[in-house]
Amino acid sequence: MLYVEILGNLREMARDEVKAMLELAGGGIAGRDYLLLKLDAGEEAFPYLDRLGLAHEYGKLIIEADSVEELLERAGEVEWPIKGKFKVDTETMANCRHGVLDLPRKLGAVIYSQGFRVNLSRPDTLVRVYCGEKLYAGIRFHYFSPKDFERRKAHHRPFFRPISLHPRVSRALVNLTKARKEILDPFMGAGGVLMEAGLLGLKVYGVDIKSEMVEGAEMNLRHYGIEDYTLKLGDATRLEELFPGKRFEAIATDPPYGTSATLAGRERGELYRKALKSMYSVLMEGGRLAIAFPTDFDGEEEAERVGFNLVGKYYQRVHKSLERYFYVFEK
Ligand SMILES: C[S@@+](CC[C@H](N)C(=O)[O-])C[C@H]1O[C@@H](n2cnc3c(N)ncnc32)[C@H](O)[C@@H]1O
Structure with missing residues (x-):
């Protein structure tokens, strides 16, 4: 044992x-x-x-x-x-x-x-x-070893944005999807989730709406020796157009929470709803989505509305003004 x-x-x-x-x-x-x-x-x-x-x-x-x-x-x-x-x-x-x-x-x-x-x-x-x-x-x-994860924390990366999850949490999101060969992050930001997936030997696909993020994520992936990646400038609510005919084994992502520039001018709830629908349509049957949402958005109800089944839900308080749930859904 x-x-x-x-x-x-x-x-x-x-x-x-x-x-x-x-x-x-x-x-x-x-x-x-x-x-x-x-x-x-x-x-x-x-x-x-x-x-x-x-x-x-x-x-x-x-x-x-x-x-x-x-x-x-x-x-x-x-x-x-x-x-x-x-x-x-x-x-x-x-x-x-x-x-x-x-x-x-x-x-x-x-x-x-x-x-x-x-x-x-x-x-x-x-x-x-x-x-x-x-x-x-x-x-x-x-x-x-904590040192192993620490050296991939946001401020150690060549392209630095303070919006990233802790590498251990990113790693867990990837694992909760049970991915064996590939993963998509449609809100990749600086590429923290993709770095963890790439280090596990998965082929990684990433999307961000900002070109500086696409360039930055590539810089970060290369810095940690990850070469098997496809990164695209685009919209997480239009994944079918970005990857025509492609069905992904798994998706892990951390969408923007703020009211700030990271939302690229969209209303947050609507962005989440449209992105959930788009993610559902590019996911394989039986494939899993691991995703974070702030607690004031009912991720469970909205994901079930587009067809997902809830597998797990975990609460985390980040600081006074940010509490979130990590969800795992299955198609
Ligand atoms: C919270 S960050 C992701 C951080 C990432 N998990 C990391 O560890 O580096 C969210 C990202 O979503 C991007 N974004 C916002 N709206 C988007 C959209 N409609 N489609 C794709 N990306 C979008 C933002 O530019 C931002 O880089």
Whole structure:
């Protein structure tokens, strides 16, 4: 059994991102204890789990126990798949019900007695203990370094616009569509969503109504080594004309929220409604749309009106004057 530790904000979205990846890999979520997900999946899921945006790490779950005593007892019985030197590291989640202060030392001693050696500063293997309703011990396989995402945040890109989503959130939007080969962002802006999709090896298609954005997005994509892209200057409410006969596997996008210049003079509700209709018409049957709308627009009702089915809806408060939902719809 595997585990994933998801990030604490946008938890439900993070869980559904994992679920979507397991639907592609074959497998499922077998249980959950706050931020820890137990996965019914094997090695074949690794390439899909590697795609995650809203996750801290994943690894192999070795022990699940109801008490510290039980954990230590079981730790003496299992074969630890440890390579080189190890370190025990504890994650005390907000719902932790056990006294774990001394646990790293005690568990370390049990594993040490099986012949494994400790290195606290540069371990080859990290033994992770999670404390929630229950206790869990596992081996970390993959850590999603914040630095990796940070270096793609808006102000690190050659073409800078302060309107972008966090790269982790953009990544999750792409994954929630379950895209395997391509994605369209019809309001691409500086190309944040397309960058994340391109880094996953997807072919990316982008549209923006402003030529500076089309040029800027191209600059950003090239900067991060993405070459398989088609970018067009055009209107997200007229996608059929921009891509005649084309049906996309998936769409992920973050339309403009403001009353400002980003709306290019349109009334916001009308822009959203027309864009939803146009996106529906260029999406494949069964294809998914992941999209953000401010909370004062009823995205669910409007999307269902054009034929979409709601798959997921996640709330985020960005700041005092911006609250939004991320939606996932299916055609
Ligand atoms: C919020 S930004 C997108 C930010 C993007 N997700 C990113 O991470 O960089 C929205 C973009 O939609 C563009 N836009 C506004 N109206 C449009 C329309 N009718 N068709 C296409 N693009 C439009 C704006 O020029 C702006 O660049």
